[in-house]
Amino acid sequence: MLERRRTLKSGKIWIGYYYNGRDENNRRIEIPLGTDLNEAKRKWAEFDCKPVPAEVGTMRIIFDRYEKEVIPTKSRSTQKNNGWELARLRAIFDSAPIDQITPQHIAQYRDARRTPAKVLKDGTIVPEKLSPVSANRELALFSHAWNFAREWGYTSKANPCFGIRKNKEMGRSFYADDEVWNSVYTIAPTELKDAMDLAYLTGQRVSDVLKFSFNDITNDALTLKQGKTGKLLQISLVNDAGEKTELGQLIDRLKIHPIKRNSLLTTLEGKKLTKGMLRLRFNKARDEAIHMAKKNGQTDLAERIAQFQFRDSRPKAASEIKDLGDASRLLGHSDRQITKTVYRRVGERVNPTK
Numbered sequence: 001m002l003e004r005r006r007t008l009k010s011g012k013i014w015i016g017y018y019y020n021g022r023d024e025n026n027r028r029i030e031i032p033l034g035t036d037l038n039e040a041k042r043k044w045a046e047f048d049c050k051p052v053p054a055e056v057g058t059m060r061i062i063f064d065r066y067e068k069e070v071i072p073t074k075s076r077s078t079q080k081n082n083g084w085e086l087a088r089l090r091a092i093f094d095s096a097p098i099d100q101i102t103p104q105h106i107a108q109y110r111d112a113r114r115t116p117a118k119v120l121k122d123g124t125i126v127p128e129k130l131s132p133v134s135a136n137r138e139l140a141l142f143s144h145a146w147n148f149a150r151e152w153g154y155t156s157k158a159n160p161c162f163g164i165r166k167n168k169e170m171g172r173s174f175y176a177d178d179e180v181w182n183s184v185y186t187i188a189p190t191e192l193k194d195a196m197d198l199a200y201l202t203g204q205r206v207s208d209v210l211k212f213s214f215n216d217i218t219n220d221a222l223t224l225k226q227g228k229t230g231k232l233l234q235i236s237l238v239n240d241a242g243e244k245t246e247l248g249q250l251i252d253r254l255k256i257h258p259i260k261r262n263s264l265l266t267t268l269e270g271k272k273l274t275k276g277m278l279r280l281r282f283n284k285a286r287d288e289a290i291h292m293a294k295k296n297g298q299t300d301l302a303e304r305i306a307q308f309q310f311r312d313s314r315p316k317a318a319s320e321i322k323d324l325g326d327a328s329r330l331l332g333h334s335d336r337q338i339t340k341t342v343y344r345r346v347g348e349r350v351n352p353t354k
Contacts, residue, residue, distance in 0.1 A: 001017055001018070001019060001020065001033065001040060001041070001044045002017065002018045002019075002020050002030060003015060003016075003017055003018075004016045004017075004018060014035070015035060016032065016033075016034070016035050017032075017033040017034060017035070017037065017040035017044075018030040018031060018032055018033055019031040019033055019043070019044055019047045019048075021047060031047065036065070038061045038064070038065075039065070042061075042153070042154070057097055057098055057099070057154075058094065058095055058096060058097055058098065059089075059093040059094060059095075059096050059098060059101070060090070060094045060095060061154065062098065062145055062146070062148070062149045062152075062154055063086060063089065063090055063093075063094065063145065065148075065152065066086075066144075066145040066148055066149075067086060070144075070145075070148060071083070071086075075227055075228060077207065077227075081137070082141060085134075085137055085138045085141045086141060088113075088134070088138050089138055089141065089142055092109060093142070098149065098154055098155045098157075099155055099157055101160050102160055103160045103161070103162075103163065103164055105160065106139060106142070106160050106161050106164050107164055109135065109138075109139065110132075110135045110136075110139060110164065110166075110167060111135075113130070113131050113132070113134060113135035113138070114128050114129065114130055114131055115128065115129055115130075115131045115134065116128055132167030132168070132169070133167065133169055135167055136166045136167050136169065139161055139164075139166075142161060143159055143161035143162075146159045146160070146161065147159060171341075171342055172315075173345055174307050174308070174309075174312060174345070175312075175315065175316065175319060175345035175346060176308050176312040176313070176315075176316045177304075179301060179304075180301070180304050180305050180308050181196075181308075181316065183289040183292070183293065183301065183305055184196075184282070184285050184286050184289045184305065184308060187285045187288045187289055187292075188281070188282075188285045189281060189285070190268060191265065191266065191267050191268065191273055191281065192278070192281045192282060192285060194250075194253075194254060194264075194265055195209065195210075195265050195273060195278055195310075196310075196313060197250050198212065198247075198250060198264060198265065199310070199313035199314070199317075200313045200316060200317050201245075201246055201247040201250060201317070202222065202235055202247065202317075202330075203313075203314055203317035203318060203321075203327070203330040203331050204224065204226070204314065204331075204332075205226070205227070205228060205311075205314060206275065206278070206310060206311055207227050207228075207275070208224055208226055208227055209265070210265060210273060210274065210275060210278065211224075211227070212224070212263070212264040212265065213262045213263050213264060214255070214262055214263075214264065215262065217237070217251065219234075220236065220237045220238045220248075221234040221235060221236050221237055222234070222235045222237060222247065222251065223235075226332050229332060231332040231334075233330075233332055235247060235330070236248075237251060251264070257270070258270075278310065279310070282310045286305060286306075286308060289305050290302045290305050290306055293305060314331065314343065315342075315343040315344075315345050316345075317330065317331075318330075318331055318339055318343035318344055318345075319343070319344050319345045319346040320346070324336055324339060324340060324344070327339050327343070327344070331343060
């Protein structure tokens with residue numbers, strides 16, 4: 001294998017690898033192997049009909065390429081999560097030979113995955129504990145990387161994750177009823193009230209709600225492309241009678257702002273509301289609501305408010321729309337069953353026997 005170096009106009013050194021071979025007439029030829037050394041070694045071994053170098057046959061090579069080529073194609077939040085998940089997988093599988101990994105190894109990882117003990121700022125010790133949900137997410141990433149490895153030619157073995165059961169997960173079932181919602185809403189500053197209204201009326205994820213701008217308003221509708229799924233939606237600002245919907249009325253209120261701005265959600269000073277700013281304002285309002293409930297002797301209400309998270313606005317919207325089809329379309333789900341089982345958190349209203 002040959003190495004070629006060139007100095008680009010930018011001053012950066014380009015390195016390429018080539019197979020030093022012979023054609024059918026025994027004339028020397030150079031076959032490009034790419035710029036990735038590990039991948040070049042694998043291709044060289046195929047051309048030379050020799051065993052692939054040992055370091056190329058480990059999961060580290062797959063993880064490296066997956067991190068370089070696949071993860072950057074995902075959304076920013078998914079990239080961040082995948083980075084943490086990949087780090088966990090590397091600690092166990094990085095040096096493991098690809099073709100020696102079995103379903104038993106995957107099951108052992110699933111059952112043994114633990115979150116290490118940690119000490120909080122106030123000195124509280126959080127003990128080590130099993131992390132079944134994290135294990136599921138990390139093995140899903142492992143499985144995805146393995147499928148790419150098959151496409152890339154690193155292995156022909158079946159995916160060792162296939163047929164391995166996942167840890168059981170209990171989905172979030174908390175429902176922010178009007179009492180809980182209003183307890184926080186009445187205390188909230190103006191920008192938080194606007195955010196809660198916009199999140200509830202649109203039924204969108206927090207990240208999408210924060211991205212809304214006045215440029216997204218076209219043809220009496222608030223348009224968006226969901227960040228997670230890429231689903232295109234138009235949420236109507238007028239009803240069939242041509243009257244403003246509550247969302248339309250909210251948009252009109254947001255237009256009346258002392259400072260001209262493009263984002264729908266801003267502070268009174270006109271600064272775009274970020275996820276961190278939203279979290280601080282929501283946590284403060286929730287803490288005050290908990291304090292007031294306890295002061296009034298409403299301990300049950302205080303406990304329910306403590307469970308309240310801003311993201312609960314999405315399932316609240318899904319639960320309070322009577323028609324399941326309408327709820328599913330608003331949330332951007334292609335399958336109504338997802339809306340029904342994950343986001344509808346209020347039982348169906350039925351009549352008694354008599």
